Amino acid sequence: MEVLGIDVGATGIKGSIVDLSTGTLIGEKVKMKTPSPATPDSITSSIKQMIDVLQWTDKPVGIGFPSIVKEGVCWSASNIDTEFIGFPIQDHLEKVLNTKVKVVNDADAAGIAEMTFGKGKTLSDKLVIFITLGTGIGSAIFYKGVLVPNSELGHLFYKKSVFEKYASNSARELKGLGWKSWAKELNVYLQHLNHLFSPDVILIGGGVSKQFDKYKPYLNVECMVETAQLLNDAGIIGSAMSLRS
Numbered sequence: 001m002e003v004l005g006i007d008v009g010a011t012g013i014k015g016s017i018v019d020l021s022t023g024t025l026i027g028e029k030v031k032m033k034t035p036s037p038a039t040p041d042s043i044t045s046s047i048k049q050m051i052d053v054l055q056w057t058d059k060p061v062g063i064g065f066p067s068i069v070k071e072g073v074c075w076s077a078s079n080i081d082t083e084f085i086g087f088p089i090q091d092h093l094e095k096v097l098n099t100k101v102k103v104v105n106d107a108d109a110a111g112i113a114e115m116t117f118g119k120g121k122t123l124s125d126k127l128v129i130f131i132t133l134g135t136g137i138g139s140a141i142f143y144k145g146v147l148v149p150n151s152e153l154g155h156l157f158y159k160k161s162v163f164e165k166y167a168s169n170s171a172r173e174l175k176g177l178g179w180k181s182w183a184k185e186l187n188v189y190l191q192h193l194n195h196l197f198s199p200d201v202i203l204i205g206g207g208v209s210k211q212f213d214k215y216k217p218y219l220n221v222e223c224m225v226e227t228a229q230l231l232n233d234a235g236i237i238g239s240a241m242s243l244r245s
Contacts, residue, residue, distance in 0.1 A: 010135035129201075134168065137154025
């Protein structure tokens with residue numbers, strides 16, 4: 001079965017057709033910048049544009065979205081416009097696109113893909129925390145293969161704000177930190193997760209997972225920390241997979 005998966009991020013939107021039997025992308029991967037301001041109207045316009053480019057009109061679409069999503073409604077908006085809080089995004093997109101749409105938390109989508117087609121395949125009996133390091137920090141918790149949805153562990157309080165303001169990839173870029181300096185903040189965050197949840201494994205995904213070898217030597221966490229296998233495609237794959245449920 002082939003489904004279009006769209007991964008909406010704070011700075012970029014990615015989409016591709018996905019083969020759900022193998023968890024692989026089919027054909028081109030389309031990328032575009034997330035509009036600013038990222039309002040319901042502007043995000044809807046970008047999604048419609050991507051569907052047109054990929055020639056997927058009137059077909060089901062799975063979407064990963066940077067928000068707590070419950071029954072198709074957004075309940076947070078840390079890196080998108082606050083108009084999304086309380087917004088029924090799933091019903092809205094189904095009406096606009098005239099097709100079946102499934103909207104889920106973006107990190108949950110990426111985590112499901114990694115647990116199904118990535119390193120998580122061998123960790124189904126473990127407690128796994130999957131995190132994405134990008135503009136913010138997304139998270140997905142799995143216990144014996146079962147997802148605990150909408151965890152948003154990047155929003156745990158730290159210093160004067162929350163951890164994603166210090167340990168995300170955007171924080172590294174904004175402050176001009178080298179890998180060693182940034183890894184110190186990331187290590188504090190990972191140790192905090194370890195102390196709170198005692199996971200067997202923490203998997204690191206997102207764009208900066210490609211650079212894992214550059215900061216891995218500076219991490220000293222009391223549980224296993226590994227890079228995710230699907231890297232930055234996990235969100236697209238997991239978004240498409242959401243239509244299974």
